[in-house]
Amino acid sequence: MTSLAIIFLLVSGPQNSLADTALKGERLFKDEDENIPWEITAKSLTYNEKEQSYIATGDVFIKKKDQTLHAQNVVYNIKTGIAEASGDVRLEAHGDVLTGQKGSFDLKKQTGKITNGCLFLKENHFYISGDVMEKVGEKSYLVSRCRVTTCDGDNPDWTITGSEVKVTIEGYGTVKHASFRVRGLPMFYMPYIIFPAKTKRQTGLLPPRLGYSDRRGAEYTQPFFWAINESSDATFYLHHMSRRGEKLGMEYRYILENNTKGTLMYDYLDDRKVDDGTPESIDWAYRDDNALRSNSNRYWFRMKNDQEMPFDFSAKLDLDIVSDQDYLHEFKDGYTGFDETEKYFVKNFGRGFDDYNDQVRINRLNLNRIWSQFSLNAEARWYDDVINRGQGESDQTLYYLPLIEFDGSKQPIFETPLYYNLDSEYRYSYKREGTKTHRADIWPRAYLPLKLKNYLSFEPSIGVRETVWRIDEFESSSEDRTLNREIYDLKGELSTYIFKVYNANFGGVKRIKNTITPKIVYSYIPDVDQDNYPERIEKENLLTYSITSTFISKSLAKNAETEDEISIYDYHEFCRLKLEQSYDINKEKGDDPEPFLPIYGEIQINPGSYFSIRADAEWTQYENNFLNHSVRANLWDNRGDKLYVEHRYNRDSIESVNTSIKTDLYLKVTNRLAAYSDYEYNFLEDEKISSTLGFVYRSQCWSIDINYTDEDNDKQYAFMINLYGLGGFGTSH
Incomplete structure (x- = not known):
């Protein structure tokens, strides 16, 4: 009902600004440039000096840019400031349309009313109609016998009346005898409703979510939004799970400038169920998880921050700290689940998190500066091994404090x-619990x-690499050590470029x-004694030969009609x-x-319409077999049907072969009915990973x-109804 409440600003006439829709702060009739005059045309335009009124009759049009008022008759009294319009009254601006039988507008008091009015808002396809639509004060409106819908036609599928x-x-509204109707039949009724009518962000409850699953039981999630100020807000979540307990969540967001922003999220659950290896806890383990989870205090803290710094530096902070290896699998969906979190951060920050089943999580603070030919990256990095930390094993977490990179792109040496x-x-x-190392x-x-x-391009190059280590507590010795390694490498690239153009x-x-x-x-790297160094650069004497072929089409741009300009x-x-393929001279x-x-090959085909395919493979001639191969194909048509198929084969050894297939299908049965499904199967384990089947009308x-999902022994049915413009509601279990 909020959308209904904020669109009833009516016409204020051809002087300053015209009818304000107030939806998202926009105006239906906005005088964007007071220096541009309003153009008035009519079959008859007269002035009554005694009444001090302009009278326009017959197809009256009042226009400015893309704003138009049309009526059969318009009378404007200069003395009273009242304008009367009648006969097919129609106001259009920016795609929004207000129609009615007649209207009366007091330009001085900025009030008015229109009878049998209907307002169409293009942005969200809303129709708001009423017997009488009035602006009774500066920010107050009254609508009698109001009806709201996003459905076209005289007999809409659903309405709110x-x-x-x-x-x-920016205050509140009231509705008397509110009713939700389907094809005119009342389905829900409330005698009186009070609702906020604010065009700005406001503090309050957000729509809840209901559900049921085998692992969590009955679920209810209630978000609460807090509009702190113009540049920051927060959302708090209460997630009730009858089998697991109460999970609390919090999000805090702020934006100071386009390149200075941040979001912090934190969830906490005192879990009633653990995976401690006892027979009764087996139901709370996961199929591919070999580590126990004995903790009941479970949490996930994540944060990303972008900050503009002086002297064209920029800083980025990424934090991802989770209590145990099962948490992100357990809570992959929902308001605060991994999927929603990943989508939010990728959309707003351009970077996400490690995959939900990765046990090592990367946390970093990065300081960056880019010049035309050089770049500087300074970073503090922490690799958090969730399983080691959770099992209380020796802390092998690796820290880089700091890591500094200074690189220069390929560029000429003077003249x-x-x-x-x-x-x-x-x-x-x-x-x-280990060594501490400085490395340059x-x-x-x-x-x-x-x-x-x-005909030929030949580019020889030589690299000289100097590495210095300062190692504290080297192995079991208490002595510090300084090590130094110098090594060179050679490379030569010989290539040619052949092309032909076909009409x-x-x-x-x-x-x-x-x-x-x-x-x-x-490429050549010499064999250097590196037994005393903490890391090695392997010797190399490699000859790699390849051939790459491309096909490029040239066509007129869609908006072009001639070939005058390239x-x-x-x-x-x-x-x-x-x-x-490469030939290892050292092996010879x-x-x-x-x-x-092994021979490596790849092919990509993307004609631009109907299908695309990408395949790659490695084949060893000594075993006359593939080491790995994968195929990814997309097919689609103009109806909207889509099919995605991915097949992967990977052989680590003769005994270890992993093969899987994944499909995703969307099929339009009719213009309104569609079926969709996805399926993933692991041939090595001979088991289904996940499957979904659904229908949408x-x-x-x-x-x-309506859909059904079977994933990791957790079956879920979902039913969702979406009313365009108002949102959706439904259940899942």
């Missing part, structure tokens, strides 16, 4: 033909690009360009193929019978969704 509605903007780039890093890493690494690289008669004349395509890029890369063309890479010298590495102004 009230015998009388009184509204004060010479040489180029260089730079990778450098300093980090201080430690474990609470600098790795410049010099290039000499050469062209051989425009085409189909589907708007004018030409097709096929490119072929053969490449040979030789800018009107669209270019689309619709096919890409690549084959690559060591009499290894298998010096050839969409009318013009409402929809109904």
Whole structure:
């Protein structure tokens, strides 16, 4: 009813601003530029000097930009400031439309009324109608026999009605004899309703969620929103679970500028159920979890913050601290579940979290500065091993405090033909129960690009890498040690570029360009004694050869009609193929019978319409078999049908083979009825991972969704009705 209450600002005439809808603070008739005059046209326009009135009759139009008032008759009294309009009164502005039989508007008092009025709001497709729609004060409105719907037509599928509605903007409204109706039949009735009528954010209860599941029992989630000020707000959650207890949640959000914002979320549950290895606790374990969960105090704290800093620096903070390895699996859905949290942070911050089943969670504070050819990243990083922490084992958590990277992109060396780039890093890493290490690494690289008669490109390069360690408490010794390693590496890239352009004349395509890029890369790292160093750089003597082919279409842009300018063309890479293999010279010298590495291949096909496919694979000729391969395909049509299929095969060894398939189908049975399903199966375990089957029926102004989900031995049925413009409600169990 809030939307109903805030749209009844009526016409204030062709002087300053016209009819304010007040919906989200917008005006139906807004005088965006007072210097632009209103244009008035009519079949007859006269002035009554005695009455001091303008009289316009016959197809009266009053216009300014995209704002229009139309009526058959308009009388405006300059002395009283009252305008009377009658006969097919119609006001249009910014896509919103107000119609009625007749209207009376007091331009001085900014009040007025329209009879048999109907207001259409384009943004959310709302129709609000009433026998009499009045503006009775500066921010007060009265509607008699009001009806609200988002359905088109004279006989809408659903409506909300009230015998009388009184509204004060930024205050409250009342509805007498409120009724929700389906095809005119009353379904719910309340004799009197008080509701907030605020266009700004306001403190109050948000819609609850109800549900039932085997693991949680009956569920009820009630959010409470707190509008703290213009730049910050908070939401509190009470999540009741009959089998598990009360889970409390909190979110705090603030935005100071576009690049300075933050969100903090925290949930806590004193769980009635644990997984401590006893027979009665087996139902609270998860299938792929080999670690126990004996804690009942469960929580998840997560936070992201973006902060603009002086001198063009920027800072980012990511925190992700969870009580146990099962929490994010247990609470994957819902208001504060992992799925909703991930979507929110990816949308608002451009980055999410580690996957819900990862036992190691990354926390970091990053300080960043980017120049035209250089970048600086300074970071404090903490790898939190949830299982080790929860099991009380020795703390092997790895901290980087700090990690600093200074890199330079490839760029010329003064006026010479040489180029260089730079990778450098300093980090201080430690474990609470282990060594503490300072590590500095600098790795410049010099290039000499050469062209051989425009047929071949050859680019030799050399890198020199210097690494220094300062190690405290090295192994069992109490002595500190300083280690130093210098190593070089060589690389040479030889490639050519072949292309041919074909004329085409189909589907708007004018030409097709096929490119072929053969490449040979030789890389060499010498064998250096590194037994005393905490990390190794493996020796390398590798020859890698590859061939890449692409197909690119050239077509006129959709809004173009001629070929006068090159800018009107669209270019689309619709096919890409690549084959690559490496030959290990060190293995050949060591009499290894298998010096050839597996052949890698990939193909991508995306014509732009109806389907796309991407496949990659590794094949070893020594076993005459695949090591791994995957295929991902999308198919769709103009009706809206969609099919996604993904198949993965991975072989770690002859005994260890993992194969899975995942499908996602959306099928329009009719224009209004659709069926959807997803299915994931693990061939190694010979078991279904998850499956969903559902049906959705969409009318013009409402929809109904029924589905069944079977995932990890938890079966759920869901039923949801959505009234467009008002939201949805339903149940799941």
